[in-house]
Amino acid sequence: MRRLILIGDGGHAKVVRDVALSEHRYELTAVLDDRYEEAGPGTDGLLRGPVKLARHMLREDDGMDVFVAIGSNTIRRKVAEALQAAPERFALLIHPRAVVSTEARLAPGTVVMPGAVINAGASIGAHGIVNTCAIVEHDCVVGSYAHLSPGSALAGGVTVYEGAHVGIGAAVIQGLSIGAWSLLGAGAVAVRDIPGRCTAVGVPAVVIKGRND
Numbered sequence: 003m004r005r006l007i008l009i010g011d012g013g014h015a016k017v018v019r020d021v022a023l024s025e026h027r028y029e030l031t032a033v034l035d036d037r038y039e040e041a042g043p044g045t046d047g048l049l050r051g052p053v054k055l056a057r058h059m060l061r062e063d064d065g066m067d068v069f070v071a072i073g074s075n076t077i078r079r080k081v082a083e084a085l086q087a088a089p090e091r092f093a094l095l096i097h098p099r100a101v102v103s104t105e106a107r108l109a110p111g112t113v114v115m116p117g118a119v120i121n122a123g124a125s126i127g128a129h130g131i132v133n134t135c136a137i138v139e140h141d142c143v144v145g146s147y148a149h150l151s152p153g154s155a156l157a158g159g160v161t162v163y164e165g166a167h168v169g170i171g172a173a174v175i176q177g178l179s180i181g182a183w184s185l186l187g188a189g190a191v192a193v194r195d196i197p198g199r200c201t202a203v204g205v206p207a208v209v210i211k212g213r214n215d
């Protein structure tokens with residue numbers, strides 16, 4: 003069984019940890035987060051320590067992989083890039099009760115939460131989050147560092163560009179795109195393409211502001 007370092011010890015990481023354990027492919031070894039200044043055992047016996055330990059641990063142990071379990075798309079990218087690890091050292095975590103087509107492609111560093119459905123021809127980029135019960139219909143293309151929140155739905159052939167966040171319960175009708183690093187608000191319905199680096203809300207979704215983060 004390979005060993006796994008989880009980076010991040012917040013709410014999202016709790017759920018990622020459940021997914022990792024439910025797959026029985028990994029033995030969880032360490033939970034690293036910059037809230038910990040020193041390395042030491044946590045109450046659960048796992049190593050706790052700052053994120054900077056990860057690079058050394060990965061270098062020293064070929065049987066160890068890593069997963070960046072940080073909910074913020076921008077921070078997840080920053081931390082994943084700083085690790086400078088080969089793509090295959092980033093775990094791909096899929097909950098056993100997610101439904102993923104054999105004709106879908108998922109990149110390393112991505113997590114698929116329970117109840118999510120990813121249909122044929124869809125692809126999910128690296129370090130994505132397909133959250134609880136999200137639906138990714140056939141032929142969708144989801145970029146790296148994107149987050150599809152719980153209960154969100156992409157109809158067929160939707161493109162979600164890098165770093166975009168589709169809010170909880172939001173929907174995108176077929177063939178449209180959500181621009182890079184944009185946020186589609188909770189419960190919104192996109193009926194037109196949403197440009198990059200903006201926040202759009204409502205039904206139908208309209209852009210309310212730009213985003214610089």
Ligand SMILES: CC(=O)SCCNC(=O)CCNC(=O)[C@H](O)C(C)(C)COP(=O)(O)OP(=O)(O)OC[C@H]1O[C@@H](n2cnc3c(N)ncnc32)[C@H](O)[C@@H]1OP(=O)(O)O
Nearest residue numbers: 133151152168169170185186187188189190201203204210
């Ligand atoms: C497991 C997990 O927890 S995964 C995380 C899932 N989380 C989400 O999906 C959160 C998505 N975030 C949202 O929907 C947020 O409300 C945002 C990002 C759209 C807006 O947040 P902010 O940038 O802080 O804007 P703010 O709260 O000031 O709202 C701006 C205006 O938009 C309205 N608004 C905000 N969100 C929405 C929404 N989802 N739908 C409709 N209108 C909205 C506000 O009422 C406000 O209107 P007003 O100016 O007339 O008063």
